[in-house]
Amino acid sequence: MSQATLGDDEELFGEAANEMREDVEASLEEAWAALPAADDIWETDADNVLGVLNGLNSALDAGDAEDSLRDAKKWFTMGQRADAFDDADDLEEEIEALEEAITDISEAGEQVGELTSTIPALRGTLQDAGPEETTDGTDDDAEDDADEE
Template sequence: MSDQTTLADDDLFGEAAAEMREEVAGHLDDARAVLPDPDAVWDVEADNVLGVLNTLRSALDVGDAAEHLRQAKKTFIVGQRADAFDDPDDLEAKIEDLESLVTAIEDAEDTVGDLTGTVPGIRNQLREAVEGDGAAADAADDTSDAEA
């Protein structure tokens, strides 16, 4: 009876391992499916820099990809600790590659967000600097004209 139980347990473990691998692969596929469209990130049309930045920031939104990746990692960790995968290194490499991509996209989105907040301020400061110099030059011209 013990041999039958062991055999059944091994079969169940094998099924569970296969299901875990499928679940990890499914979450990775789901994450890839909701990544930003490469053309939307590259082809941006707008009337000005701020419009380009806002469009780009929206295009860089990873959506639910990070959550799908998190679920894949959770399932992978459990399966890895249970020694349930035949090729854990291959699966781990796929997770790490996707994680690197998602992180890079999120970092780019943050950078674009920073620029979106910074560029209008720089524009305003430049306007003030130009107007300030123009006002000083006009005042000097007025003083010169009055002296003449």
Template structure:
């Protein structure tokens, strides 16, 4: 084996280790950006709309998607270059985080829909109460005549 090949192998090994480190760092950054379980569960709101607004804010994934994208990019490069000896743990972590982020995004969308629907529902219910009060007043007026 020539000296150049040995040097190339060492460089490739270093590059592979750096790629794995990059993937792991981006996975850690992804996890750090995800909402804390207590933020999603606990609330200090006084009404339903406050709860929904707080939950919607808590379900923000921040830069998690971008960090996961970077992890996927470096993982894909490492896999295609056959740089990883065993990357099953990285693939599983990427998949788990991908599913979790999608679940959080779906929940965020559902909460956003409710945040828009609840005030409309309240307004409709209040309008219904006002209509009933007006109907009752009209019935009393008719009865007095």
């Protein structure tokens, strides 16, 4: 190989490394943008607890963020193995922070999902608990106590 070819290869490698870093950064930016907004998980228009939980469960979706994170990790891993990045600590830290945010969102979604199925059953239990009401608005136990006197 001639010197000119080696110089061209280094230049091409440098360009590829820059493009790879830009791809990682773009994927990370897309992932952050795909996460739910803080207000989306904090504010609600629901009339009851189940409505709040259903709305929250819908807001806790990080699907597109997960896809973008996967792309970022793919290009980051490739760049690291090729030793293409001069300094990749910032990318690695951002990937870790994004993974943590997605994990937190996913775990919160699981907890909300459990509550979404538990609350209606709890409501039914509480509605069925206690003395039965008669058609005149009094409870049967009060009438039984009065009969015993």
